[in-house]
Amino acid sequence: MREITLHCKALYIAKYIVVHRWCDMAEKINLKKIERKAYTSYHQDGLIDVFSGAFILSVGVWLVLDMAWMSWILWFVAVSAYAAAKRVFTIPRIGFVKFAPHRVKALQTTAVIVFSLTALLGVVAFMQVEGGGIPLWLLLAIENYMLVIGGSVAASFCVVGYTFRTRRMYAYALLTLIMFVTGHFLYFPLHYYVILLGTLVLLFGLAMLIRFVRRYPLSSADTTGDSGDEG
Amino acid sequence: MKGNRARDGEMPSISEIDKTIHEPARLMILAHLFVVESADFLFLQRQTGLTWGNLSSHLSKLEGAGYVSVEKEFVDRRPHTVLHLTEKGRAAFQEYRQSMKQLFEELPR
Numbered sequence: 001m002r003e004i005t006l007h008c009k010a011l012y013i014a015k016y017i018v019v020h021r022w023c024d025m026a027e028k029i030n031l032k033k034i035e036r037k038a039y040t041s042y043h044q045d046g047l048i049d050v051f052s053g054a055f056i057l058s059v060g061v062w063l064v065l066d067m068a069w070m071s072w073i074l075w076f077v078a079v080s081a082y083a084a085a086k087r088v089f090t091i092p093r094i095g096f097v098k099f100a101p102h103r104v105k106a107l108q109t110t111a112v113i114v115f116s117l118t119a120l121l122g123v124v125a126f127m128q129v130e131g132g133g134i135p136l137w138l139l140l141a142i143e144n145y146m147l148v149i150g151g152s153v154a155a156s157f158c159v160v161g162y163t164f165r166t167r168r169m170y171a172y173a174l175l176t177l178i179m180f181v182t183g184h185f186l187y188f189p190l191h192y193y194v195i196l197l198g199t200l201v202l203l204f205g206l207a208m209l210i211r212f213v214r215r216y217p218l219s220s221a222d223t224t225g226d227s228g229d230e231g
Numbered sequence: 232m233k234g235n236r237a238r239d240g241e242m243p244s245i246s247e248i249d250k251t252i253h254e255p256a257r258l259m260i261l262a263h264l265f266v267v268e269s270a271d272f273l274f275l276q277r278q279t280g281l282t283w284g285n286l287s288s289h290l291s292k293l294e295g296a297g298y299v300s301v302e303k304e305f306v307d308r309r310p311h312t313v314l315h316l317t318e319k320g321r322a323a324f325q326e327y328r329q330s331m332k333q334l335f336e337e338l339p340r
Contacts, residue, residue: 034278035267095270095272095273096271096311097267097270098269099268100266100267100268
């Protein structure tokens with residue numbers, strides 16, 4: 001009888017050890033955390049910042065040259081160049097990953113929502129202007145263009161930050177709001193703020209890119225995982 | 232059979248836990264592959280922090296068990312290894328999680 005009790009106790013202790021070892025491990029293996037880490041590490045290269053900054057800066061320059069429409073062309077160039085830069089800087093350093101379909105779907109949904117809302121606003125404004133005179137809300141928006149532009153850019157940063165799980169985008173959004181709200185009262189030309197914001201974001205992005213490149217140097221070692229039975 | 236037991240709410244025994252998955256490094260590899268569609272060797276190495284040899288060895292075992300599929304291709308004339316969890320691997324990982332959870336919940340306090 002005593003032997004049976006001892007056996008039960010030993011079994012209980014063994015289970016206790018296994019449970020604790022596993023709980024320790026389970027803490028490290030939090031699937032949501034792992035997914036978030038994989039996702040954020042893929043966007044820690046600063047490329048989003050570099051391209052966003054360069055795009056905003058170019059909009060500012062085109063504003064000075066009175067050719068703001070050129071920004072749309074640059075937008076398409078920036079999007080394709082981003083994919084190429086990802087292949088040159090990021091993938092050789094931290095590897096390639098294809099995220100789960102729900103992540104890709106979330107990105108597509110965000111893009112569709114943002115595009116639809118912008119298009120809807122444009123159509124409503126056009127129809128109201130065509131229908132006779134400029135509506136009051138559009139007049140107000142034109143009058144407070146600094147606040148409207150600042151708010152839109154800040155909202156765009158928030159959308160990018162939420163989509164790519166990059167918290168620094170919220171800091172850019174705050175910076176944008178501060179700059180444009182200040183600009184609303186200071187009456188300096190719009191392009192000053194746009195160029196300053198673009199330069200700041202671009203510089204921060206470049207600093208991040210340099211840090212990323214130093215942190216993850218290109219490895220000449222074989223990364224194919226072939227013939228590895230030594231571990 | 233093990234899966235049926237876990238699904239039926241019957242408490243699994245410790246000896247029935249899948250030992251291929253239970254090893255911490257392999258569990259970590261499977262967890263990383265579980266949350267993405269596919270990843271290459273370098274990405275897994277960076278994320279898990281395992282050495283080349285360790286990762287390679289564990290991947291061989293997981294591939295042998297049919298949990299991970301390894302696809303070799305050439306990108307810009309360089310060999311490139313893409314890894315993803317097979318249906319069997321995904322099911323085994325889910326089952327493992329369920330079994331462990333159930334096992335701990337059923338233990339006396």
